[in-house]
Amino acid sequence: MKKLILLFLICSGAAFAQEKNQQTQKFAITGDVEKESVITLDSLKQYTIKPVGDINITDHTGAFKHKDDGVKGILLKDILSHTTLKTTSPKLLSRFYFVCTGADGYTVVYSWNELFNTVVGDHVFIIMEKNGIKVDKMPESIQMTSANDFKTGRRYLHNLDKIVVAQVQ
Ligand SMILES: Nc1nc2c(c(=O)[nH]1)N[C@H]1C(S)=C(S)[C@@H](COP(=O)(O)O)O[C@H]1N2
């Protein structure tokens, strides 16, 4: 029985590790929106790709992990500006937040104000290229980064799968 449990733990661990590296070719925008959408690598081509520069990636404690060179990306707020949020008054947008989840379930949150009403939003990108590698060849596939965070690793989301729009009730 113990061996069986051990085998199960090893197998589920392997399955989980695989999921973390599961590449995504598209992500959905759902939740409190007028119309749900799916953003594909192809549909990303219509957006302006901006130079982001080099980013030092720390872990969640702040310790240096690695450096990404020559990062280029699309502003998340440019993509989200095509989505109409379901609300009766612009004043209520201050209640809204975006729940961004990777293929393995890792999740990061941005508030509407943070993205559209602070400088943070000027540095939140979907990475289209880094270290000379284009998005379709990156193991992290669709990767999102908040480049001006203190601890960049925390919101350096690999394999973006969905963005769910929600509001504080
Ligand atoms: N999808 C996904 N993204 C993730 C994580 C994760 O577990 N799953 N871990 C985060 C954390 S805590 C850190 S420190 C960085 C590490 O980035 P690296 O794996 O490229 O070094 O990824 C972040 N992005």
Ligand SMILES: [Mo]
């Ligand atoms: Mo981390």
